[in-house]
Amino acid sequence: MFFKQATQTEILTSELVFVSLKTLIDLAKPAANLKLKHVAIRSGQSGGYVSRFKGRGMEFEEARIYQPGDDIRSIDWRVTARTGTPHTKVFREERERPVFISVDNRPAMHFATRGVFKSVLAAKIAGLLAWAAQDHGDRIGGQIFTSKQCRELKPKNGKHAVLRFLNALVCRDDLKELNSAITLEQVLARLMQHARPGSLVYLISDFRGINGQVETSLAKLSRHCQVVLIFVYDPLESRLPEQGRYRFTDDVRDVVIDTRDLNRLRTYQQHFAERLEQLERLAKKLGLGFILCSTTDDPIQRLR
Numbered sequence: 001m002f003f004k005q006a007t008q009t010e011i012l013t014s015e016l017v018f019v020s021l022k023t024l025i026d027l028a029k030p031a032a033n034l035k036l037k038h039v040a041i042r043s044g045q046s047g048g049y050v051s052r053f054k055g056r057g058m059e060f061e062e063a064r065i066y067q068p069g070d071d072i073r074s075i076d077w078r079v080t081a082r083t084g085t086p087h088t089k090v091f092r093e094e095r096e097r098p099v100f101i102s103v104d105n106r107p108a109m110h111f112a113t114r115g116v117f118k119s120v121l122a123a124k125i126a127g128l129l130a131w132a133a134q135d136h137g138d139r140i141g142g143q144i145f146t147s148k149q150c151r152e153l154k155p156k157n158g159k160h161a162v163l164r165f166l167n168a169l170v171c172r173d174d175l176k177e178l179n180s181a182i183t184l185e186q187v188l189a190r191l192m193q194h195a196r197p198g199s200l201v202y203l204i205s206d207f208r209g210i211n212g213q214v215e216t217s218l219a220k221l222s223r224h225c226q227v228v229l230i231f232v233y234d235p236l237e238s239r240l241p242e243q244g245r246y247r248f249t250d251d252v253r254d255v256v257i258d259t260r261d262l263n264r265l266r267t268y269q270q271h272f273a274e275r276l277e278q279l280e281r282l283a284k285k286l287g288l289g290f291i292l293c294s295t296t297d298d299p300i301q302r303l304r
Contacts, residue, residue, distance in 0.1 A: 016112070016115075017110075017116075017120065018170075019123040019169070024166040024169065027124065027127045027131055028162075031127075032132075032135055034129075034300070034303055036129070036133060063088065064087060064090055065086070066080075066085075066086035067088070071088075074088045074089045075088050076088060097139070098138070098199040099130075099139065099140055099155065099199065099201075099202070100141050100142060100191070100195040100202070100225075101140070101141075101143070101202045102142065102187070102202065102203045103122050103123065103145070104203075104205035104206065105122070105144055105146045108206060109206060111234060112295045113234055113236040114295060115294065115295035115297070118232045118233070118234060121232050121295050122204045122230075122232050125230055126202070127166055128300060130162045130165050134161070137157075139156055139157050140155055140161045140165055141154050141156065141194070141195075142165045143194065145182060145187050148181055148182060149182070150182055150186075152191075152194045153165055153168060155199070183209060184208075184211075185213040188214060188217035188218065191217075192221050195221065197225065198224070199224075200225070200226045201226065203227065205230075205232070206231065207229075219286055222287065222288055227288045228291065229288055229289065229290050231279055232295070233292075233293075233294060234294070234295045238276075239269055291303070
């Protein structure tokens with residue numbers, strides 16, 4: 001039996017298509033220079049405290065007997081009804097901000113004509129964000145979804161949480177198989193169930209399938225979380241080359257595009273422009289962060 005050692009060229013080529021765990025781990029050093037914005041949002045707490053969390057920013061700790069001066073909004077009605085004595089909820093302030101990173105790994109993300117695959121770019125961006133969040137002392141969690149699978153990781157502290165997330169990015173065998181194709185609105189519905197109020201949420205995708213329901217879901221999510229949309233794309237998606245016939249394949253199907261067909265060329269480019277415009281308009285309307293990143297871009301520079 002003979003074993004062939006991979007050449008440097010083969011290794012570099014494979015890294016354009018598939019991201020390795022080592023590559024994601026090595027992003028820890030450059031991520032140290034990234035600054036995740038902590039947006040100060042005035043909370044409903046007494047004393048006009050300016051919190052970096054949206055909403056209460058607290059975790060329930062216990063229920064105790066009501067005392068004069070307690071906020072009536074904190075009364076625990078279930079315990080009060082059960083005991084016959086007014087009880088109030090006591091909360092513990094969260095010191096770490098949950099950072100939730102959602103990564104699109106649907107088939108359309110496994111594509112590029114230059115640079116790296118969109119899926120590789122998305123994984124590198126997610127890795128950089130996870131390491132930067134860990135450096136800031138935040139809790140790291142995430143969501144990884146394909147066309148039929150989706151998995152959520154509960155935010156946790158420390159380097160182990162980052163490594164768990166990075167490993168999930170490269171090893172997707174344990175993703176839960178769903179009965180039917182998952183849509184972007186279903187992904188966001190799951191995201192709203194897992195991203196707690198006060199979280200910083202990054203959604204990394206090419207946003208294929210965005211529609212009115214997706215916009216509504218993002219609006220609901222942004223009420224309680226700080227949301228950043230990161231739109232990854234290949235330059236060919238924004239503009240086809242002129243004057244020629246081009247063949248594209250995924251090793252299963254072949255598509256031939258004739259760019260001399262001006263009507264088809266305009267329609268193709270219009271679809272991308274409309275998707276980009278829709279995202280930019282939505283981000284401006286809802287106050288979301290928005291980052292545009294091409295497969296030829298350096299993700300570190302784009303995040304800076």
